[in-house]
Amino acid sequence: MPFIHHLHDIIAQYGYFAVFFLVAFESSGIPLPGETALVTAAVFAATGSLNIVLVILCAAAAAIVGDNAGYWIGREFGFPLVYRYGRYIHIDEGSLKVAQLLFRRHGGKIVFFGRFVAVLRAFAAFLAGVNHLPWPRFLVFNALGGIVWATLFGTGGYVLGHAFEHYARPVGLAALAAAIVGAVLASRFIAHHESLLRAEAEAAFPGPLVAPKEP
Template identity: 50%
Template sequence: MHGLLHAELPHLLHLYGYSIVALIVALEGMGLPLPGETTLVAAALYAGSTRDLSIGFIILAAFMGAVTGDNAGFWIGRGIGLRLALRYGSYIWLTERRIKLGQFLFRRHGGKLVFFARFVALLRALGAFLAGMNQMPWRRFAIFNAGGGAVWATLYGLAAYLVGDELERLSGPIATVTSLAALAAVAGGLLFLHRHEQRLADEAERQLPGPIRRSAPLW
């Protein structure tokens, strides 16, 4: 699907312009496996080579798509994520103790997780849903999400627009390096959690005593 959509992007950009950038980025933020970052880069390259589109409006469209899609993903996670985790989590070793640990980690580090999720492919699609599922206050989510979206759209959009074909030539090696770095970071984080899960879970229980929080302050 990614390959087919990537091949059709120039045609879609010619037909629909900024709206296709916003739409694909938004749908990715809602959790669908779509190439939001690739679309942003392709649109910036298209703008640089044809001048048919404005790089400023491309960045704005990507930002608006990121904020809109991520907020939708957040509220979907807020509405059904926790219920799904409580009902089916045991099938993937997601115990109630681990669910509470997730809420504790999002309470303590949620802002950083939301901001940097925008730069990691898998987390870009799931980060907002997880934030909602783990009862992160929406106001805090919205601030860090908007910040991450603005930096991401500006950085990738301007880089592709200014560097042009050279970035396209280097995109393969860059994607490989960044993917490996992201995998290493995720693996390191999982290893840390595995080694310190008992201590962190005990701290989560002290901070969030009693039954699992099915609701939290919205704002």
């Protein structure tokens, strides 16, 4: 693919800086190939062009920095935007209260595991900020997720070297399939329990919806 070849050129020319900025921008909510950049840099490291430890450290640091940027953007500006324009994507006041309830109960898990799901990776931190997940708690799960993610994908690319591209496609397809199945099951669960969740959310956040606050 021409794009992949272009990414190879970017990594070859800018090395660690490219890894850091691509991962950081993706983590902050900008749709860039941060994970692909990490794997590509790890493959370069397998040939001796880069140091794998520095590649992993750059990716982990970038994930933490980018996620924190997304978190604070969501915390400061996200709620008014979602509250005002959410109706255009079928997000009503009840849905926002349910989101607040879920983040209050499972916010740390969402932040950690969101790092490993392509769709969530760019938005989990923003949503955590929108729902005012306490920053110390966010930072702990964010740092753990970033370090584990960078280590797993960096080591995978380094150990498999160029063979990683052979394995990456089926692994990526399997991960995508798992994510789709998980999303379908989650949507069915939420749909089945929607009335209960909405009732619990209304009890937890009675009255008109206001911007979330830290519990």
